[in-house]
Amino acid sequence: MNKQIEILEDVFNNFLGESNIFKNREALRHDYIPDYLPHREEEIRILGQILGPSLRGMLCSNVLVYGKTGTGKTAVAKFVINRLAAKANEIKSPLRVSFVNCRLAGTEYRVLSALCSSINVKVPFTGLALGEVFDRFKSALNSKRIVLVVALDEIDALIKERGDTLLYELTRINENLSKSKVSILGISNDLRFKDMLDPRVLSTLSEEEIVFRPYNAEELQDILKQRAEIAFKKGVSYEAAIKLCSAIAAAEHGDARRALDLLRVAAELAEREGKSIISEDHVYQAQKRIEHDRVAETLKTLPIHSKIVLLSVFLISKHKRKGLMTGDIYNVYCELCGEMNINPLTQRRVSGLINELDVMGLVNSRVVSLGRYGRSKKTTLGVPFKVVKEVFLEDERMRNMINYVPKYLNSIH
DNA sequence: TGTCCACTGGAACGTACGGCTT
């Protein structure tokens, strides 16, 4: 065995070997559905009551479920739907359920084809017109006696992408069906979703509404405790970590997903150190790590002009000039474009790009007035120098410019 | 008190592109 194979052998064995920490890593993923959902009894009961009639072959009300990310909407919906399907199976009810994530599906076509496959209608991956697929869907429903409960997760994605034709058709489908019935459970974390909807669709869709409140710190703790018991081995000490994770997540938006991520990354850090104690320090490190990764990821995926604008901000702040006005940034931006052989955009557009960077949190900018000297946006870098440098060094086109000293800076004192 | 700077940000319009229909 040569040296390299030995090294790999070691690395792989590390993964295969017994972990000090994890018993079941999956339990900390946010798509994991435990068989008990703490602090969501009420929501489960209400949703169960709404969907219940479908068990007896009756049409139930359409429901719209709202709430911010990580409030347990998807988990509750899946939980109830799964139980509903199990119960239907038990009593031989003609009930079918279908759970589709609209954002993951991507297009109306794929959402619809997922619905088709839930009632055993086969449609090709591509090639058919939407209307044709919908007709097949309807005629299949018409030929059988089925009560179909459709859960559309991240339903807002369906609207934003391409109007609301599919939703409109779906909400009206019962008018054209003689034997079967379709009920819709829509899940959205965009609270403005209702405004974007055609009022006719909205009124049909939201016969019932359930709003999910964010979790508070104590509730988050209960959730984490429950998951931790499944995920971690006996003897692993994690109480302090859980407290901190809950506190951090509660201070943000009461996002359980965030809390779980923190705990998972903290645990992985502890694991890598070969420890069986997940400390508060691990959580702080995890927080940094997650933030770092998020920023690095957004930086990487930025379009080229936004990158150059950001680099301009970076370079000017690096050379200790504070109070970057849009004019300064634009001048440096144009200079960089010249060096890189890229056609610069107009100042109007760059001003817009700065706003976009601001929304992403990569820069902070606010409009200030300098009286006689005009009115402009004052912009500062919103992320650590280190991260910007790190990411841009990996970028072939940006690499050479990271140490560039703009001539423009010499022309102003 | 009025002027005037250096922009901001809305609006209309141009262009490229991808997907769908014919």
Place this chain on the structure above:
DNA sequence: AAGCCGTACGTTCCAGTGGACA
């Protein structure tokens, strides 16, 4: 293959503006 449509991204034009300064 060709035409159509919606969307994304940019440009051009311009009215509007907060506050230092004369």
